[in-house]
Amino acid sequence: MPRAVSHIAGWLGLAVLLIALPHALSFSQQEVLVFLTINVLLVASYRLLTLTGEWSLGHVVIMGVGAYASALYSKQLGIYVPVSIILGALTAVLVAMVLSYPLFRMKGFYFLIGSFAAGEIIRLLWKRFRDPFGGPKGIKKINPMPDLDIGVYSFDFFEPVSYYYFALAVVTLSLWVMWRIERSPVGLTFHAVHWQDKLAQSAGVDVRAYRTRAFMIASGFAGLSGALLAHYIGTINPNSFDVELMVFVLTWAIVGGTATFYGPILGCVVLSILNEVVLRELGFEQMRPFIYGLLLICSVLFLPNGLESVVQHIMRRRTNVQAAKASRAGDSARYNVEERTEP
Amino acid sequence: MSGHFLHIDKLVMRFGGLTAVDNLSFVVEQGAIHGLIGPNGAGKTTTFNMISGFYRPTSGTVRLRDGVISGLPMHEVARRGVVRTFQHSTLFAELSVLDNVLVGTHMNFRPGIAAAIFGLDAEDRRGARARAEEALEFFGLLDFTGELAGELSHGHQRALGMAVAMAAQPDVILLDEPFTGMNPEETKRMMELMFKLRDSGITILLVEHDMHAIMGLCDRITVMSFGKLLAEGGPQEIRTHPDVIEAYLGGGRHVA
């Protein structure tokens, strides 16, 4: 029981910290915090996609699909923003479903290039068709979240703090859903498809259907993050979702490591803090692509298992043999409903 | 309506100009251990791959209880009750032993995403776990549940491969060269497991290069040579069949 208590205490502590955090920050830091929260969702959804072993280069374009769709639904059709955000995410799922037909005829390197091409086509369509996508200049004056008063707190979504709380709630819920999926038999099947697709097939797993599922779910959450972004910054264009952002996502995921759920999130948070604290303070903001490129190379060369492997190493040294045994028993928690453990 | 259990009917497989399997027909009876043997290059692995759905035959059919299974993708063949194992020790090496077998239970406890999110699949998870543990116990692997499959000994890995197949509760298990690389002691244990599997009601079709290993095992044996059916019968018949002796001993003369 004390383990469970310390667990709950840990999560409560984190919750308090995340709620209190913006009040300790400056206005511009609060804005960065909103972006960070959205990026956490983006990179976590990217990891879900990689569970089946396929690395996409079109993920941020899918994020853009969510952003464009939600922006257009609210602006052109006058749909209430929270609803349009959900519809934006669903649109991303739909686009992913259509793309999955050509893309999942490919594997590995071909999938990588194919997803890149598909993403570029979508970006070019935004650029080409001024109506409704606004062409190269994109969409401006996207409807913001309407103000909301829930008694204990009145949300004014022009304030970064308000939007941060909103995004935090959405992202937390999304992460919980993704966690539940990964620790379920569905998640196990994703892993199975990744490691030995032929063996999985012989156990009756429709490999392509599972790849498609992972792709669609991941795209839905990427679209959600895009919609969150669009209604916060108020203006989007084809270059908001270009290769540079894709490289950032790749860097977060690879620097953090993709073997665990928290790895990419860790990478995203650490690099964003590094970016803010070190680069911006030193006036190096312009160097961001350079630093990211360097980090990407260094982590591929010298830390192939990412920051998460460092965390695991430290944890392992701290825990004793007994705890190691306990974790081994909990290894198959996915099927053990009685002793289910939360992240 | 042939009324046979597993009916391989006039199978042909061509790769370009090469005919790997030529008009092959045989029948596997329910509850049997059936061996498919032949010298290297006889086309037995190709046949195996056509039955399991890995290849689509050029012509001919494979029927299970009169339902055509040839030409279906592998997972569809599996869903109709024919599950294969792979040569060597193809496993999910990075997953735990239990998780390996849990993947095997996929068909009977088809996972659902919504149910998983809202925790409505508790009963299925319990059922799958029970089934998996049953399969592990059957193959004497219960003590290794939490270990990574890749870290098991060679013999245990083979057994785990069969446990994964068994967890799927198939009607037929196809075994691809199960004795390769095994010492006599391991071979003996593996044979015992196969008898046990057959006695639990599962039909076994195995492909094997080494004729002697399966003589004491199979109820019925089909011998292939150069893509064609050479002989068929019980172990005693096959052992003394002149064509079989010719193919195995004098195979060198045929190689052109």
Added chain:
Amino acid sequence: MVELLAQTCLNALYAASYMSLVAVGLVLIFGVMGVINFAHGELFMLGAYAVVALYADLQLPFLFAVSAGLVFVGVVGLGMERALFRPLRNNPLGGLVASIGFLMILQALAVMGFGVRMEHVPPVTQEVITFSEKVHLAMPRLFVIIAAVILLTALWAFLTKTRFGWALRASAQDPEAAALQGISINQTSRIAMFIGAGLAGVAGALTAPLVSVNPHMGHSVIVTAFIVIIVGGVGSLEGAVVAAVAYSLVHTFVTTFYDGVIADIVGLSLMLLVLIVKPTGLFGTADRA
């Protein structure tokens, strides 16, 4: 109408010539090292900036600037081979990711060195060959075509007539066999990387006076190069040249009769189609991925 067709074909020929150089380099690197160099467009950009620095700013002769661009970018390629691709030889995805990282670094360096503005490189000559009233070819474009033909012929001669060339082609098929000839994988990798990068650099250098040079110009180059090598078959040098010509024709015609963005969309769709129907490319046989 005939004149418009002729003019469009001439434009396509020009585009095909420098794209061939880029794509052939990419294929060579992929063939020998098994890694897709995502930074290839940025190597093209480096070549262009070499001309900006040496020819436009320092007023050195154009031919010298172009040659310097070839050598300089080739040496950058050697650096990439040593620092990135050699340590990641058994990790093709890692090599690809590392090249994406390198792409970011090169872009950032270009921004720091030259700023984000577009560089204007004065044309080498204003001369234009006039075939008829509506069909003409600017002299600098002809230079690019001639240079491409010479370089590709030289490459062909190198690959078929010299011992290193044989080794290179052998190691694209089977690195072990090449090693048996007494030429190490490191050597073939170095040569492939120098030539591959150098070709991208010289293509960028040659076209610098004809395009707008900026730090982000590599993006459209790499996208086009991907289309060309996928359509041509990732393992085939001849396929890359044929595909470069075919793609340039399609792209130039669509650009002329519709617009450039539609042409890009058509090109990318073509590539997706090839990936779906025949992932080894229309002309290719090798499949190392």
